[in-house]
Amino acid sequence: MKRKFASLLLLLFLVPGTASAANWVLVKETSSLGWKMYSYVDADTVLKKESILTFWFNSKVVKPLGASEKVQKIEANLSTHQYRILEIHVFVNGKPGSQSLTPTKYANDSPIKDEINTALQYAVEGTDGGSVPAPTISSQETGGSQPPPKNEGAGDISAGADTTASLFTMTIMGTTIPEVQDVILEIMTREKYTLEEVNGNKVVMGRQGPSVLFIPGVYSRVRFNMVARDTNVKLMVNQVDSQGPQSQQQPIAPLVPLIKEIRNRIDGTPKEQITNETITPVAETATTTGKTLGIRLGAKTPEGYIVVDKVEPGSKASEAGLTALDVLLEVNGRPTKEFEVKDLQSYLEKKWSQKASILVVYSRDGKTELATIKD
Numbered sequence: 001m002k003r004k005f006a007s008l009l010l011l012l013f014l015v016p017g018t019a020s021a022a023n024w025v026l027v028k029e030t031s032s033l034g035w036k037m038y039s040y041v042d043a044d045t046v047l048k049k050e051s052i053l054t055f056w057f058n059s060k061v062v063k064p065l066g067a068s069e070k071v072q073k074i075e076a077n078l079s080t081h082q083y084r085i086l087e088i089h090v091f092v093n094g095k096p097g098s099q100s101l102t103p104t105k106y107a108n109d110s111p112i113k114d115e116i117n118t119a120l121q122y123a124v125e126g127t128d129g130g131s132v133p134a135p136t137i138s139s140q141e142t143g144g145s146q147p148p149p150k151n152e153g154a155g156d157i158s159a160g161a162d163t164t165a166s167l168f169t170m171t172i173m174g175t176t177i178p179e180v181q182d183v184i185l186e187i188m189t190r191e192k193y194t195l196e197e198v199n200g201n202k203v204v205m206g207r208q209g210p211s212v213l214f215i216p217g218v219y220s221r222v223r224f225n226m227v228a229r230d231t232n233v234k235l236m237v238n239q240v241d242s243q244g245p246q247s248q249q250q251p252i253a254p255l256v257p258l259i260k261e262i263r264n265r266i267d268g269t270p271k272e273q274i275t276n277e278t279i280t281p282v283a284e285t286a287t288t289t290g291k292t293l294g295i296r297l298g299a300k301t302p303e304g305y306i307v308v309d310k311v312e313p314g315s316k317a318s319e320a321g322l323t324a325l326d327v328l329l330e331v332n333g334r335p336t337k338e339f340e341v342k343d344l345q346s347y348l349e350k351k352w353s354q355k356a357s358i359l360v361v362y363s364r365d366g367k368t369e370l371a372t373i374k375d
Contacts, residue, residue, distance in 0.1 A: 024058060027118045030218050030243060035063040041118045048123035051079040054086070055119040057112065066093045075103075076116045082106040083116065110192065111210040114254065167333045168237045168252045168259050169278040169359060173267040177201060177226045180233050183265050184224050187258055193222065201226045201361070201368045218243045222255065225330055225361055227370035234370055235262070236278075236359060238333030249334065252276075278357065291316050293352040293373065297328075297345050304337030305329055306344055308362075316352075320371040322362065329368070330361040 024040040031037075042056040053076040060069045073087040085104045090097035109116055172180060177200070184203045185195065193205035203224040209217030218241045225236040237259050239250045252259075260271040294315020298307045308326045311317050328336045328344075332351070336344055351358050357374040 025118060025122070027115050028218070030241075035061060037061050039112075039115055041115050041122070043119075043122040046119045046122040046124070048120075051077060053078055053116065053119060053123060055115075055122075057115050057119075068092050068097075074112065074115070074119075076109060076119075077106070078120075080106075081109045083109045083112060113192075117254065165252050165276060165278060166238055166249045167278045167359065168256065168276050170235055170259070170263055170274060171229070171277065172233045172235055172263050173269070174231050175233050175266050177228055177233055180226055180235060180262070180266060181224075183262050187261055187265075188222070191258065196221065220250070223330075223333060223335075225333065227361065227368065229370075235259075236330075236333055236361075240334070278359065291319075293317055293348060295322060295348065295373075297341050297348075300337070300341065301327060305363075306336040306339065306341055316373050316375065320360070320373045321369070322360070322371055322373075323364075325364075327363040328360060329363055332359055 023042060023044040025043050027039045027041055029036060029038050038058075038060045040058040040060070042058070046053070046055040048054075053074075055074055055076075056071060057074050058069060058071045060067060069091040071089045071091065072085050074083055075086050076083040084106045087103075088098075088100040090099065181198060181203050184205075185198075188203075188205040189195070191207075193207045195203070196206045197204040203226075204221060205224075206219060206221045208219050220239055220241050222237065222239045227234045237252065237255060239252060239255060240247050241250050242248075256276075257271075260274045263269050263274055264271050292312065292315050294312035295308060295317040296310040298309030300306055306328045308322060308324055308328060310324050311322050330336060331339075331344065331348070339347065348358060352373075352375075355375050357372055360371045360373065362369055362371060
């Protein structure tokens, strides 16, 4: 025991980067009032034995005058949905600060549920034997983490989805919108989301994140848009996180397991066969050849949605079925009332120049329709 304690102390006081390399995976990023907070899971230390999951978790707060990190070893009991902190090691501006090797009491897993779910993606069966990881290095803030190891028997829950994609689209076969809505509500409320809105073609769920340093946590809002197509339903899902006046669209990858579960429950499609039908940009600098986008936006409705002013004959927007006076409700999962008219026009033109598909939910004569504009 003394030898192990001495080894831990030695690792703590090594220069960052000389300790055993950590495969930090960014879980989430929060910005507010001039500071940023990051949370990471060290994928190489994640171990699972029966219902007990252990992993190293790093929360880093970056302020204008410095940064602080708290590297913690977490033990999560998956059967009771609780966790406890086995070890805590604090770093200030990259230098070791305080530490505690006394385990805390078990608590509800909600404050670090995202981290636990991410760790499960990397879980392997085995026994615990990790060491204190080094503090976060700069490459982690620019996406320098390695992909998850290909564990035998471990499902790749993000298969078929770009980890940077912000919209997930799929077609659920042989169903109706009310049936899809029922399954969405069941699965999302199980995950501690609360219902914000439900109507004929939409479900909006929200979940409040934990407070950090007396600052309210991030509020995550997940939108499910549905359009009936014969006996099938086209489902589009996106997530927007808000904190104070700031909001930002988030990568859809963490929600992919729930999205796949929704379709699997309804039409029985195996989860590993479900892919994201959204077409992502080919390249940031790509240019479009051939037909133009051909859509010009007009005024806003009293509800704040944006009306199509003109669609050029023979353009891609025309081929997709859009016409003048259509009311655009959502574009790529975002309500148009969140945009100014000129900003949405710029957004459409930018996506078109990138050869990205544009999924539009619109209203015509009181009926909701879906159009996909693609090159």
